[in-house]
Amino acid sequence: MLSEAKFKTVAHWAQDLSEADRDLARRNMSEKLLPKGAYLLHENDHVDAWFGVIDGLLKICVVAENGEAITLTGISSSGWVGEGSVIKNEPRRYDVVALRDTRIALLNGRTFRWLMDNSPPFNKFLVRQLNERLGQFIAFLGYGRLLDPTERLARSVAWLFNPILSPNNQLQLGISQEEIGLISGMSRQTASKALRQLQAEGLLRLQHGRIEILDLDGLGQYGSTL
DNA sequence: GCATTAACCACCG
DNA sequence: CGGTGGTTAATGC
Incomplete structure (x- = not known):
């Protein structure tokens, strides 16, 4: 279970949930401290969890065919990443690395999917988040x-x-x-x-x-x- | 011409 | 001291 203070810092989306759902989310969250340079995830990992940055900074990167490491974007405090693999029950398609000492909140996949099935406010948040990320990558193609x-x-x-x-x-x-x-x-x-x-x-x-x-x-x- | 890599070095915390 | 950033030289597109 995550402390109330950290939960409030990292999970802004929980403000719109019912009190019971917010409680459920907090009870099913754990915390992890990543030292600078450590991998939270490797490509092809199968980890059934969703990740939020309490404080610190993550980068999302992939390795191209020629072996070159390409950084796609960064995730800073209060940002969440990894919902795609939890929704689709798929292996990860990118690496996630800490750029400096970073504190992570983890929500397990079962609770994530339960909220998806039962909480309209949670779905509203997810649509907004996915839409924004889609906008990010469409814009990126444009540049x-x-x-x-x-x-x-x-x-x-x-x-x-x-x-x-x-x-x-x-x-x-x-x-x-x-x-x-x-x-x-x-x-x-x-x-x-x-x-x-x-x-x-x-x-x-x-x-x-x-x-x-x-x-x-x-x-x-x-x-x-x- | 402009960007990249590699190297060197000075400065900051 | 290690990390960060300013600068330069050689090379490539």
């Missing part, structure tokens, strides 16, 4: 490799702070510029240059190993072609 690196990075960073995928209101995150580069699909040097330009334009502020967002909408629309 392709066509946009300017600064524009691509601005959008990747904006997704990291998306208020639907990460409903906590935090606009600061401890993440290195190298990792921002990986998430944005570019080298550390190019990411650093893009970040400094966005900082100069007042959209964000850089600190050592940390980024603070000043204008989330501005980042999401940066370049304005989409």
Whole structure:
């Protein structure tokens, strides 16, 4: 069972559930501490659970045919990941790695599916979450490799702070510029240059190993072609 | 020309 | 000290 405080921090979706369902969810949640660099999941793992980030940062990545590791996106505090495999009872199709020490909440698959079968508010949340992620990947297809690196990075960073995928209101995150580069699909040097330009334009502020967002909408629309 | 990798080094915590 | 980030040189698209 997860403590009330951590549950409240991580499971924003539970606010809309009935008291009994919220209780059921909390009783069936456990906690796990991942040291920096540790894998929460490997591709093809069969783990029947859904994962929320209490604090810290995860990255989702896949290994391409040529062996290259491709980072797709990051999951920050209050973000949830892995519902697809729980719904379909399928093995995982990506790796999940902690970018720094990260505290995870786990909801077991049985409880997840029970909520799906019995709680309309939970379903409403799921549709919203899946729709938002679909929007993320459709947008990603649109960017392709066509946009300017600064524009691509601005959008990747904006997704990291998306208020639907990460409903906590935090606009600061401890993440290195190298990792921002990986998430944005570019080298550390190019990411650093893009970040400094966005900082100069007042959209964000850089600190050592940390980024603070000043204008989330501005980042999401940066370049304005989409 | 612009991005990438690799290397070097200075700075921060 | 280790991690982070600024810079540069060589190479590729």
